[in-house]
Amino acid sequence: DKVPDNYRRRQTLKNAERYITPELKAFEDKALSAQERALVREKILYEQLLQDCLPHIAQLQTIAHAVASLDTLVSLAAHASKNNWCAPELID
Helix, strand or coil: CCCCCCHHHHHHHECEEECCHHHHHHHHHHHHHHHHHHHHHHHHHHHHHHHHHHHHHHHHHHHHHHHHHHHHHHHHHHHHHHCCCCCCCCCC
């Protein structure tokens, strides 16, 4: 083989072989470790966000309902405007 001694076989494919060096393996381990730490940190931050929001759930729900109502009314108004709808006039 023409492969240097410090290369280790990583994977055997149909037409090829894949090799890795100790330096690449160390870099891969470091990257995977960083990814795991990032996921743990993300979970901690998410849990903290939930705890911070907990005392304000009632207000957040009220705001969410108001925004949903406004969104519905704006969508209906935009649709009515686009289709040249008009409000009926009721006469006694």
